[in-house]
Amino acid sequence: MNLVYSWVEYAFLVLLVLGFILAASAGSAVITYITIILIGILAARSIFKRKKGFKFPAFVILIGFLIGYIIGSFYGSRKLILVLFVAGYIFSYYIHYRKWVK
Amino acid sequence: MYGWFNLKDKIKKYFRFNQDEIKGIVISILIIGFIISFKEWGYQEFSWSIGLKNLLSSIFISAAVIIVGITAHKIAALKAGFTVEFKMWLYGLIIGLVLVLVSRGNLWFIAPGGIVIYHMAAHRVGYFRYGVNMWALGMISLVGPLAVIVFGGFFKTMTLYFSWFPLNVFLVDKMFKISLIYAFFNLLPIPPLVGANLFFASRNWYVFIIGTIASYIVMLLAFNFYSYIFSIIIGFIIWLIYYTVFESGYWSFP
Numbered sequence: 001m002n003l004v005y006s007w008v009e010y011a012f013l014v015l016l017v018l019g020f021i022l023a024a025s026a027g028s029a030v031i032t033y034i035t036i037i038l039i040g041i042l043a044a045r046s047i048f049k050r051k052k053g054f055k056f057p058a059f060v061i062l063i064g065f066l067i068g069y070i071i072g073s074f075y076g077s078r079k080l081i082l083v084l085f086v087a088g089y090i091f092s093y094y095i096h097y098r099k100w101v102k
Numbered sequence: 103m104y105g106w107f108n109l110k111d112k113i114k115k116y117f118r119f120n121q122d123e124i125k126g127i128v129i130s131i132l133i134i135g136f137i138i139s140f141k142e143w144g145y146q147e148f149s150w151s152i153g154l155k156n157l158l159s160s161i162f163i164s165a166a167v168i169i170v171g172i173t174a175h176k177i178a179a180l181k182a183g184f185t186v187e188f189k190m191w192l193y194g195l196i197i198g199l200v201l202v203l204v205s206r207g208n209l210w211f212i213a214p215g216g217i218v219i220y221h222m223a224a225h226r227v228g229y230f231r232y233g234v235n236m237w238a239l240g241m242i243s244l245v246g247p248l249a250v251i252v253f254g255g256f257f258k259t260m261t262l263y264f265s266w267f268p269l270n271v272f273l274v275d276k277m278f279k280i281s282l283i284y285a286f287f288n289l290l291p292i293p294p295l296v297g298a299n300l301f302f303a304s305r306n307w308y309v310f311i312i313g314t315i316a317s318y319i320v321m322l323l324a325f326n327f328y329s330y331i332f333s334i335i336i337g338f339i340i341w342l343i344y345y346t347v348f349e350s351g352y353w354s355f356p
Contacts, residue, residue, distance in 0.1 A: 025204045035200050042196045
């Protein structure tokens with residue numbers, strides 16, 4: 001694979017591994033939940049700041065991270081992790097959309 | 103170029119923190135205070151009273167370190183005919199929070215944000231490279247971390263050589279370590295941190311400065327030995343290796 005043309009796939013893989021490591025290192029369910037909320041906030045900011053045509057690669061990479069994180073979560077409910085991620089994402093997107101955070 | 107009275111007047115007229123800066127500084131202080139105090143919420147078991155006390159002291163220390171750093175940037179910029187605005191880096195702060203949570207307080211990433219400089223047209227008259235330029239930005243960026251190190255070092259020296267002076271040794275030790283760590287992280291070449299500005303201004307200076315600070319931190323944490331002179335010598339050696347291995351060859355034309 002050519003790195004320049006397939007950077008999204010590479011980034012997908014890297015973030016999948018990173019998500020796995022991050023989730024596996026969290027020692028408890030509470031930390032897993034707090035971390036995923038923070039990552040949801042970060043993800044929404046990153047997507048919000050991108051221009052219209054460049055959002056799809058970011059979504060793909062984000063999904064890679066999320067898959068890795070969910071696989072690596074040995075503590076807590078995986079469904080709740082997904083719900084908290086979406087909640088963090090929506091909250092962050094809303095505050096950026098409202099321009100409460102620049 | 104201009105003297106002390108000119109700088110004093112500029113500070114009086116232009117030394118300001120705008121609303122966004124204040125908001126950014128307050129958020130940074132709170133998050134960094136939390137990161138620093140994460141492992142200090144009790145000895146054997148969790149304790150609210152110990153935790154809150156340590157959180158407060160950490161917030162106080164991070165406030166001192168951050169405000170000294172930003173103030174130094176602002177004063178250095180005014181001296182050179184620029185104004186500085188602090189820009190909070192939300193990604194860095196959240197990454198710091200995630201890392202400290204996942205590592206249970208063992209991994210710190212303290213990167214509150216970077217700076218942007220603005221040109222003061224009338225105050226730059228007579229300067230070579232009149233407009234905003236990379237070198238000026240790099241040098242202004244360097245002043246913040248250096249000021250923080252000197253600030254921490256000053257209080258550390260006070261506890262060592264002027265022990266009669268009423269200072270809390272534990273707090274000063276903590277502030278000294280945090281100021282070093284803050285300076286190191288801020289000098290990483292990641293935009294928008296100030297280290298990236300210095301990196302793009304001059305790679306040679308960057309390698310020397312980061313080598314000096316890193317060696318100082320390693321000597322302190324590994325051997326409990328601190329010396330500005332030794333760290334400058336090690337920084338110089340690191341720069342020399344970098345120059346002979348990479349920089350000299352990079353610029354040699356056939």
